[in-house]
Amino acid sequence: MKAQILHQFGPPENFQLSDIPEPLLIPGHVLIRVRATSVNQVDCKIRSGAVAAIAPDFPAVLHGDVAGVITAVAADVTDFVPGDEVYGCAGGLKGSGGALAELMLADARLIAKKPVSLSMREAAALPLVSITAWEALFVKNHLTAQHKVLIHGGAGGVGHIGVQLARWCGANVSTTVRQPEDFAVVTAFGADQVINANEESVEQYVARITDGQGFDLVFDTVGGANLDKSMQAARINGAVVAIAARSTHDLSPMHSKSLTLSVVFMLIPILKNLGRAAHGDILKQIAAIVDEGKLKPLIDPHHFTLETVSEAHALLESGKAHGKVVITVS
Amino acid sequence: MKAQILHQFGPPENFQLSDIPEPLLIPGHVLIRVRATSVNQVDCKIRSGAVAAIAPDFPAVLHGDVAGVITAVAADVTDFVPGDEVYGCAGGLKGSGGALAELMLADARLIAKKPVSLSMREAAALPLVSITAWEALFVKNHLTAQHKVLIHGGAGGVGHIGVQLARWCGANVSTTVRQPEDFAVVTAFGADQVINANEESVEQYVARITDGQGFDLVFDTVGGANLDKSMQAARINGAVVAIAARSTHDLSPMHSKSLTLSVVFMLIPILKNLGRAAHGDILKQIAAIVDEGKLKPLIDPHHFTLETVSEAHALLESGKAHGKVVITVS
Numbered sequence: 265m266k267a268q269i270l271h272q273f274g275p276p277e278n279f280q281l282s283d284i285p286e287p288l289l290i291p292g293h294v295l296i297r298v299r300a301t302s303v304n305q306v307d308c309k310i311r312s313g314a315v316a317a318i319a320p321d322f323p324a325v326l327h328g329d330v331a332g333v334i335t336a337v338a339a340d341v342t343d344f345v346p347g348d349e350v351y352g353c354a355g356g357l358k359g360s361g362g363a364l365a366e367l368m369l370a371d372a373r374l375i376a377k378k379p380v381s382l383s384m385r386e387a388a389a390l391p392l393v394s395i396t397a398w399e400a401l402f403v404k405n406h407l408t409a410q411h412k413v414l415i416h417g418g419a420g421g422v423g424h425i426g427v428q429l430a431r432w433c434g435a436n437v438s439t440t441v442r443q444p445e446d447f448a449v450v451t452a453f454g455a456d457q458v459i460n461a462n463e464e465s466v467e468q469y470v471a472r473i474t475d476g477q478g479f480d481l482v483f484d485t486v487g488g489a490n491l492d493k494s495m496q497a498a499r500i501n502g503a504v505v506a507i508a509a510r511s512t513h514d515l516s517p518m519h520s521k522s523l524t525l526s527v528v529f530m531l532i533p534i535l536k537n538l539g540r541a542a543h544g545d546i547l548k549q550i551a552a553i554v555d556e557g558k559l560k561p562l563i564d565p566h567h568f569t570l571e572t573v574s575e576a577h578a579l580l581e582s583g584k585a586h587g588k589v590v591i592t593v594s
Numbered sequence: 595m596k597a598q599i600l601h602q603f604g605p606p607e608n609f610q611l612s613d614i615p616e617p618l619l620i621p622g623h624v625l626i627r628v629r630a631t632s633v634n635q636v637d638c639k640i641r642s643g644a645v646a647a648i649a650p651d652f653p654a655v656l657h658g659d660v661a662g663v664i665t666a667v668a669a670d671v672t673d674f675v676p677g678d679e680v681y682g683c684a685g686g687l688k689g690s691g692g693a694l695a696e697l698m699l700a701d702a703r704l705i706a707k708k709p710v711s712l713s714m715r716e717a718a719a720l721p722l723v724s725i726t727a728w729e730a731l732f733v734k735n736h737l738t739a740q741h742k743v744l745i746h747g748g749a750g751g752v753g754h755i756g757v758q759l760a761r762w763c764g765a766n767v768s769t770t771v772r773q774p775e776d777f778a779v780v781t782a783f784g785a786d787q788v789i790n791a792n793e794e795s796v797e798q799y800v801a802r803i804t805d806g807q808g809f810d811l812v813f814d815t816v817g818g819a820n821l822d823k824s825m826q827a828a829r830i831n832g833a834v835v836a837i838a839a840r841s842t843h844d845l846s847p848m849h850s851k852s853l854t855l856s857v858v859f860m861l862i863p864i865l866k867n868l869g870r871a872a873h874g875d876i877l878k879q880i881a882a883i884v885d886e887g888k889l890k891p892l893i894d895p896h897h898f899t900l901e902t903v904s905e906a907h908a909l910l911e912s913g914k915a916h917g918k919v920v921i922t923v924s
Contacts, residue, residue: 404854491845500862501869510846515821515839518857524734526854527845532830539831 267365268573270324273313276574276581279364284323287361287369291340294372296332296350298593300388301363303580304329304421306531307356311577318357318535325362328353328534330370331378331387332593341372343544351378352547353391357534363388364573366594373540374533376547379554382561389561389588390425394550395543396530397426400483400505401433403542404526409434411480412473414497416490418455419446421588422507423485424562427453430483432558438473445586449562466496478502478521487511498523562587569593597695598903600654603643606907609694611900614653617691617699621670624702626662626680628923630718631693633910634659634751636861637686641907648687648865655692658683658864660700661708661717662923671702673874681708682877683721687864693718694903696924703870704863706877709884712891719891719918720755724880725873726860727756730813730835731763733872734856739764741810742803744827748785749776751918752815752837754892757783760813762888768803770816775916779892796826808832808851817841828853892917899923 269282289295307326309315320326331351334344344350352375354368355361361369378387400422401407413430417423418439430437431454439450440461447458459469470478478499484491487508494504495517503524518525533540553559564587568576573591580589599612619625637657639645650656661681664674674680682705684698685691691699708717730752731737743760747753748769760767761784769780770791777788789799800808808829814821817838824834825847833854848855863870883889894917898906903921910919 404852500866509849510844512842512844514842515857516841518855519839519859522734522857522859522862524854524856525845525848527848527852529849529852532852536830 265366266570267325267362268570270311270326271322273311273316273319276311276577278311279574279577281571282323284325284365286367289336289338289369291338292371292373293338293369294334294341294344294350294375295336296330296368296370296375297335298330298363298366298368299332299384300330300593301327301591302329302389302392303327303576303589303591304392305580306392308577308581310356318531320356320358320360320362325365326356327363328356328531329388329391330354330363330368330375331384332368335367337372343372344375349378349384350375351387351391351551352376353395353530353534353543355534357531360534363593364570364591366570371540373544376544376551379551381555381557385590385592386561386563389563389590390550390554391547392530393422393425393561393588394429394559395546396422396507396528397429397483398546398550399528399530400507400526401426401429401481404505404528405481405503407433407435407481412436412438413481413483414479414494415439415483415485416461416494417441417485418450418453418458419443419562420485424449424453424587425559426483426485427455428559429553431455432553438469438479466493470497474499481505492517495521495523495525564589567592595696596900597655597692598900600641600656601652603641603646603649606641606904606911608641609904609907612653614655614695616697619666619668619699621668622701622703623668623699624664624671624674624680624705625666626660626698626700626705627665628660628693628696628698629662629714630660630923631657631921632659632719632722633657633906633919633921634722635910636722638907638911640686648861650686650688650690650692655695656686657693658686658690658861659718659721660684660693660698661714662698665697667702673702674705679708679714680705681717681721681881682706683725683860683864683873685864687861690864693923694900694921696900701870703874706874706881709881711885711887715920715922716891716893719893719920720880720884721877722860723752723755723891723918724759724889725876726752726837726858727759727813728876728880729858729860730837730856731756731759731811734835734858735811735833737763737765737811742766742768743811743813744809744824745769745813745815746791746820746824747771747815748780748783748788749773749892750815754779754783754917755889756813756815757785758889759883761785762883768799768809796823800827804829811835822847825851825853825855894919897922
């Protein structure tokens with residue numbers, strides 16, 4: 265089968281279109297005819313070598329997000345049959361199959377039937393970002409219609425799903441953006457208040473939106489020094505949830521406000537084979553919300569194929585993508 | 595009335611036994627004839643000037659923990675009548691009355707009837723440490739009999755209450771100590787596993803007690819660099835709760851294990867007049883658990899009176915107290 269193969273870490277040009285053996289079915293798994301995959305930040309970091317510890321062995325097939333059609337199921341798999349259209353984030357990491365190939369081996373617990381109202385390209389944009397946002401808002405926290413939530417980076421990959429899921433549950437949603445053109449994007453996704461993070465200080469928007477009390481929950485999809493701003497924006501006894509918290513921080517604001525900080529590292533179930541069924545369950549709920557018309561992915565208009573994976577990676581890394589970067593595979 | 599008064603921050607000798615006017619009753623409050631008070635670390639920090647922002651104005655009456663008898667209630671207070679024996683952590687901070695005096699003005703929402711099975715001295719040892727431990731285990735977290743909890747500093751003021759409350763709810767309790775004589779103390783309080791933190795590494799005791807998986811919850815009553823050890827000892831998707839988190843930390847372990855970190859700053863309801871009724875409710879539950887024989891304070895054998903408050907502070911700051919340092923006031 266055709267696949268984009270990585271023989272060593274480095275720039276996007278390191279991908280090599282190759283012909284490799286089809287993966288063999290193993291217990292608990294399915295084979296998926298890959299129709300589309302999307303690029304996540306972690307895929308670029310794996311490719312570059314920035315997170316070598318979680319990278320698949322060389323020659324490596326990258327990418328976890330997949331949408332496609334099941335071609336074979338192991339004897340012990342009862343939830344799926346060949347022909348099912350599915351989606352999931354099912355690999356691209358050490359010890360698992362990858363989606364940059366015509367066929368992907370996937371643990372059946374990590375996937376679900378794809379939303380019927382979405383194309384394969386749209387479905388492939390959702391798994392990693394929607395599971396991440398779901399875990400941040402509804403597993404690590406319990407966001408409800410009684411809460412005011414601030415989502416940093418609401419036009420980003422995880423952020424734009426977070427805005428929609430927060431609205432879906434009825435919460436009052438504020439979100440930060442940095443580009444003028446993103447105001448319309450997050451407003452269309454249902455944000456109640458939009459903050460230009462380049463122009464308004466934390467103190468200013470906490471005063472404007474929460475009467476100085478702070479937000480019940482701050483979802484930080486940006487990371488780095490922004491986490492300090494997230495702590496600053498939370499109310500007393502409030503919560504912050506982050507998806508990138510590898511840096512060093514002064515925890516004094518957590519002390520003075522009795523805060524709770526959670527971190528979501530969405531890849532753990534794949535990497536550790538721990539709690540995988542939770543991801544399939546979340547994707548079932550996401551599919552239902554999508555088919556109710558309450559959630560849709562923002563897709564960058566550029567089209568890529570298995571032949572142009574390098575360009576897709578380069579676009580995401582340029583910071584100039586407008587929405588998820590999706591690759592049509594077959 | 596007699597009171598120990600502080601006119602400026604500094605060493606324990608700064609206390610001055612004085613005669614000051616009795617406090618005036620205000621709405622929502624009661625007057626308590628103070629029988630006993632206990633010394634908490636925060637009282638020493640307030641006295642020294644280390645946390646001047648939360649200190650009462652000079653001339654200052656310090657100490658929040660109190661046990662005593664109600665002498666008067668405001669017209670709008672319905673839960674108490676004169677003669678009630680009560681306990682609570684009700685002041686010693688900016689804007690509130692203090693317990694180092696014969697009479698203390700206290701918000702009725704912050705106090706509860708004292709456990710009938712305890713002396714006034716024993717009851718005065720409990721409020722701050724038991725509310726802190728309760729909030730850490732049962733408000734910020736939801737510890738149950740299904741969990742393995744690690745309590746750092748199980749022989750300390752908050753720690754020895756934490757060990758007993760964790761046992762009370764049926765959890766499996768491990769605790770660290772540093773003094774050989776503390777092994778017997780924490781074992782008597784019900785610890786299932788005792789760790790000598792001077793001799794066993796985090797990796798070693800996580801392997802011994804949790805088969806390398808890590809603890810469901812780590813309650814860090816020590817703070818500082820110990821918080822890094824707490825993150826190290828938590829399991830994937832586990833939680834850490836701290837009561838002193840003003841320092842700077844690398845959050846990478848939180849990322850790699852999808853951890854949750856909560857901080858309890860128990861004084862917020864007093865300082866901010868926010869959620870005070872929760873403290874009275876917790877103290878009611880604590881009194882019931884005490885009277886069931888499931889919780890008791892560890893009291894240092896030295897006796898102090900209102901005349902010897904300086905010596906009581908010096909003992910706590912020496913690190914040589916064995917249990918809570920209690921002062922008999924009247």
